[in-house]
Amino acid sequence: MPLVRKPSSPAEMPTPDVRKWSKLLADGSDDERWDAARSATLLPDALAVLTDALARERVPRVREAIFTALAKIGSSESAAVALPYLRSDDASQRTAALDALRAMPAAAAEHLPQLLEDTEADVRLLACEIARWTPADHASRMLGELIERELNTNVCAAAVEVLAEVGNAASVPILARCAARFPEDPFLIFAVKVARDRIGSR
Amino acid sequence: MSDFSRKRVLIIDDAALIRTYYRSALETRGFVVEEALNGLEGLEKVLLQPFDLAIVDINMPRMDGITFLYALRSKELPVSGIPVLVISTEAGVHDAAAARRAGANYYLVKPVKQETLAQYAAVFCGVPR
Amino acid sequence: MAETPPLITEEEFQKLADFLYRRTGMVFTETKRYYVERRIADRIVATSSQSFAGYFAYLRSEVRDEVEHLINAFTVNETYFYREDHQLACLTTDLLKERVAAKEPGDTIRIWSVPCSTGEEPYSIAIWLLENWREVDAYDIEIVGSDIDTRVLEAAAEGMFGKRALMRLSPELIGRYFHGLDDERWRILDDLRQSVRFSRVNLIETKDTRPQGRFDVIFCRNVLIYFDDESRRIAAENLYDNLLPGGFICLGHTESMSRISPLFEVCRYSGAIVYRRPRELRA
Numbered sequence: 001m002p003l004v005r006k007p008s009s010p011a012e013m014p015t016p017d018v019r020k021w022s023k024l025l026a027d028g029s030d031d032e033r034w035d036a037a038r039s040a041t042l043l044p045d046a047l048a049v050l051t052d053a054l055a056r057e058r059v060p061r062v063r064e065a066i067f068t069a070l071a072k073i074g075s076s077e078s079a080a081v082a083l084p085y086l087r088s089d090d091a092s093q094r095t096a097a098l099d100a101l102r103a104m105p106a107a108a109a110e111h112l113p114q115l116l117e118d119t120e121a122d123v124r125l126l127a128c129e130i131a132r133w134t135p136a137d138h139a140s141r142m143l144g145e146l147i148e149r150e151l152n153t154n155v156c157a158a159a160v161e162v163l164a165e166v167g168n169a170a171s172v173p174i175l176a177r178c179a180a181r182f183p184e185d186p187f188l189i190f191a192v193k194v195a196r197d198r199i200g201s202r
Numbered sequence: 203m204s205d206f207s208r209k210r211v212l213i214i215d216d217a218a219l220i221r222t223y224y225r226s227a228l229e230t231r232g233f234v235v236e237e238a239l240n241g242l243e244g245l246e247k248v249l250l251q252p253f254d255l256a257i258v259d260i261n262m263p264r265m266d267g268i269t270f271l272y273a274l275r276s277k278e279l280p281v282s283g284i285p286v287l288v289i290s291t292e293a294g295v296h297d298a299a300a301a302r303r304a305g306a307n308y309y310l311v312k313p314v315k316q317e318t319l320a321q322y323a324a325v326f327c328g329v330p331r
Numbered sequence: 332m333a334e335t336p337p338l339i340t341e342e343e344f345q346k347l348a349d350f351l352y353r354r355t356g357m358v359f360t361e362t363k364r365y366y367v368e369r370r371i372a373d374r375i376v377a378t379s380s381q382s383f384a385g386y387f388a389y390l391r392s393e394v395r396d397e398v399e400h401l402i403n404a405f406t407v408n409e410t411y412f413y414r415e416d417h418q419l420a421c422l423t424t425d426l427l428k429e430r431v432a433a434k435e436p437g438d439t440i441r442i443w444s445v446p447c448s449t450g451e452e453p454y455s456i457a458i459w460l461l462e463n464w465r466e467v468d469a470y471d472i473e474i475v476g477s478d479i480d481t482r483v484l485e486a487a488a489e490g491m492f493g494k495r496a497l498m499r500l501s502p503e504l505i506g507r508y509f510h511g512l513d514d515e516r517w518r519i520l521d522d523l524r525q526s527v528r529f530s531r532v533n534l535i536e537t538k539d540t541r542p543q544g545r546f547d548v549i550f551c552r553n554v555l556i557y558f559d560d561e562s563r564r565i566a567a568e569n570l571y572d573n574l575l576p577g578g579f580i581c582l583g584h585t586e587s588m589s590r591i592s593p594l595f596e597v598c599r600y601s602g603a604i605v606y607r608r609p610r611e612l613r614a
Contacts, residue, residue, distance in 0.1 A: 038537065038568060061571075061594055068564045089296065091266040099263050099593075103561040125291060126261070136388055154291040154312055161219050165346060166391075187313040191219045198342040218349045239353060242597065243589035249599040264593045273597075 025053045030062060037065035041072050051081050060092065067100035079107035083115070086126050098126055105133035116142060121152040128158035136166040143167075144174045153185045160188065164195040172196055209327035210234045210252060214244035214270065215259040215289075220312075224257060227316035228323055239263075241270030248274065248281050254327040257319075258306075260290040260297065271304035285326040289314055339368050343383045347371060350390070355402060355556055356587045370404040399557045406585065408553065410451045412458070412492075413499040415552070417603060418581050419459040422548060425600035426579045427464065430547045433577075439471045441546040443573065445532060446554050447476030450487030451496055453527045454519055456550070458508050475543060477532035484529045490519040535562050540569040547575055553583035555591050567592030577610040 021043060024036035037053065040046050050066050057063045070078040085097035101108035108130050115127035124146070131139040143159040143166075150156050156178055163171050179192040209232075213224045216239045225235045236251070238244040240262040248256065256274075260267040267288060275282050288306040290297065298309040307326065310318075323329075339347075344367070348359045359367050371383070378397065380386035390397050413419065430440060444453040453476035460467050478484050493515055497505055509517035518524075532539040534554070549570060555563055570580055571594045580595065582588065588595050588606050595606035 038572075064564075064592075064594065065568060068568060071561050071564065074561070091260050091268045091292075091300070094261060095263060095266040095269075096593075098261075099560075099564075102263070103564050105560075122291070136391060157219075157313070158217070161217050164219060165350070185313050186315045187220070187223055190223050194219055194222065198346055200340065200342055218353070238589070240589055242593065243356065243587060245597050246587060246589060246604050249597065249604065250602070264589055264591075269593075 022049055025049060026056075030059050033057070033059070033062045034065050037062055037069055040066075040069050046073065047077055047081065050078075054081065054085075060096070063093075063096055067096055068103070071100050071103035074104040074107050076107050076110045079104055079111060082108075083111060086115075086123055087120060094122075094126070098129065101130060102133065105130075109134045112142060116146050121155050124150070124152070124155045125158045128155065128162050131159075132162045132165065137168065139166045140168050140171050144171055147174055147178050153182050153188050156182065157185075157188050157191055160191040160195050164191070164198045167195055167199040169199070172199055175199075208232055208234050209254040209323075209329060210236070211323055211327070212236050212238060212244060212247055212253045212256045214238045214241065214256060214262070214267070216240055216262040217259070220259070223316065224319060227319045231320045231324070233323060233327070241265030241267060241273070244270055245273055248284060249277070252280070253284055255323055256284050256286045257323075258286055258288050260288065260292050260301070268300055268304045271301065271306055275305040287322055287326060289319075339371055339383055343387070344368065344371075346387060347383075347390075350387075351401070354398065354590070355585075356590055357402075357405060357585065367405075370401075374401055374404060393559060402556060406553070409495070410448045411496045411498055412451050412455045414451065414455070415584055416455075416459070416499070417601070418550070418584070419455065420463075421581075421601045421603055421605065422456070423460065423464045426548055426605065427466075429577070429579075431466065431470065434470065436469045437471065439473060440548075441473045441475070441544065443475050443477065443543065443546045443549045443551075445475075445477040445534065445549065445551055446480075447478050447484075447487055447529065448480075449483045449492075449496075450476060450490065450519075450527070450529070451492070452476070452550060452552070453487070453529075454490070454523060457523050457527060458504065462504070474527045475530060475546075476527050477530045477543065479531065479533045481531055484531060487527075488524070488529050490524040491516055492519070493517075534566040534569060537565075537569055537572070540573055543573055545575045545578070546573055547578050549574060549578070549580040551580055551582060553586065555582065556586050563591045567594055571595070571608055574608040576608055578608050580606045580608075582606070 021036040021040055024032045025040060028036060040050055043049055050069055054063065054066045057066060067082060070081055079101060082097045082100045085093050088094050112127060112130055115130065116124055118124050128143060131143050139162060143163055147156055147159050160175065163175065175192045175196055179189055182188050211228055211233045213221050213235060215221050221237045228235050236247055238247050242265040244256065244258065258267045258270060271286060274284065285307045286305065287308050287310065288301045289310045289312055291312045293311045301309050351357050375383060375386045378386060378389055380389060390401065442456055444456060447453050453474050457474055460472060476487055497517060505517060508523060509519050511517050530543060532543065534540060551570060555566060558566060574580060596609055598605050598607050
């Protein structure tokens with residue numbers, strides 16, 4: 001019966017060498033760059049190193065690891081490194097950047113005001129999702145202000161989607177005005193109704 | 203107990219209200235609707251159950267619509283052959299081209315009327331008018 | 332006198348259902364409506380929230396304990412031998428077959444159960460393999476059980492179990508792999524007890540996970556769903572690191588990587604979803 005043996009010692013995995021991490025992030029194999037990215041938070045100039053690495057990196061899981069390192073740092077500055085990728089032409093980069101910010105919601109929230117005022121509709125739209133991670137009253141206020149000035153209906157719809165979850169009484173007239181401004185947008189009309197029902201009278 | 207005459211549609215979009223909007227458009231016309239909120243969940247659902255059509259967004263967490271399409275088309279039949287209608291906020295020419303390259307059958311830009319959605323679904327599912 | 336829990340409106344129910352679906356993948360259908368409302372009402376009372384709105388705000392603030400309490404209200408968290416045995420069946424029918432395709436007889440197969448709690452899962456794997464895998468003699472099988480809680484690890488190493496833990500095992504299996512101490516307790520045989528290595532591991536700490544080495548199959552059930560977004564990412568990366576290329580990871584049957592990480596490939600085996608670290612491309 002003793003066919004199932006007690007393991008004496010586990011298979012050894014090499015421990016990366018701190019001094020070599022910067023170099024490995026630049027020149028190593030996929031596995032080496034992945035390992036180095038995961039440990040890079042310990043480098044003194046981690047933010048600069050990760051910023052450069054992210055700009056160069058093409059392999060998705062290494063990019064993920066770099067984003068995770070930025071999330072571990074979790075500062076306003078590390079969130080700022082992820083932000084430009086929200087504008088990428090590559091859908092997977094946009095997704096990766098937003099997921100990274102999702103893992104550092106407080107740091108991401110510090111950038112919310114300017115994201116909600118960005119000249120690109122795509123960025124304002126993603127910013128509505130970032131607002132969801134902030135306290136409800138704060139999110140309601142910011143998204144309410146956005147909707148009042150927003151001309152792009154898809155951005156309005158993204159804001160309404162979040163208000164359906166976090167909106168309060170002050171949101172209701174804002175939502176009504178939005179629907180009145182865009183009577184031709186069938187989804188927006190639908191979404192405003194749902195949001196108003198969910199905010200309700202309680 | 204499944205009703206073999208009813209077509210099954212999978213809606214893959216991270217916005218709950220979009221899914222509700224599409225669901226209400228399709229259910230009233232007799233489609234059976236399932237939901238997923240990102241490409242990865244969508245992939246899991248198509249692997250476990252049969253579908254006649256997938257309606258897919260582009261910008262979603264964990265796995266975007268383009269990545270979903272490449273993964274879907276790399277699976278085996280019949281899963282890899284599911285018709286995919288992409289409905290996205292991305293209105294650029296290169297966005298539709300990227301979706302086509304990844305294997306989308308058609309591309310619409312949001313917002314889409316419920317009636318329009320139902321018509322496209324009927325065409326893709328082979329439902330007679 | 333018991334407090335009267337507040338009535339939950341349709342819209343409030345939808346709000347919570349959407350939140351839970353996004354967070355965990357759990358879907359609440361109309362048929363479960365009354366059951367769900369009762370559980371929510373219990374949590375509102377338990378948290379001394381004045382209303383659903385107050386409770387929902389508390390839940391949203393990601394005080395981790397509350398999300399965990401709410402998820403626990405909807406899941407059965409008992410551990411026992413041969414729990415989710417369809418995954419054990421998948422292990423022998425599909426996963427090990429794939430893994431040994433590139434192995435020689437005498438090679439090692441490493442399986443990780445994390446969290447292992449009081450040991451039911453790793454010992455179940457051992458018993459299942461001995462009972463159901465024809466090639467069990469052909470390979471060196473290492474089973475590791477890990478948990479963050481040293482008390483459960485001590486209990487696991489002791490290998491003593493009560494009736495409830497053994498309820499899915501036939502009398503034959505119990506007779507074969509345990510000896511009874513009295514009517515209430517059984518101890519797993521020494522041979523099996525000594526063939527599982529237990530270790531303390533926090534899944535978020537690479538310094539804990541890395542030394543466990545690389546595995547062919549990992550069972551990581553019903554723990555990731557409780558982590559916040561940052562911790563899930565880190566844990567998923569650690570688990571990826573602990574998998575051999577082409578190795579498999581199984582989550583709890585209501586869990587999905589779609590809420591956790593994009594690193595793994597999705598595979599379907601025997602009607603179940605299993606995740607895989609991509610195989611290495613041959614140079």
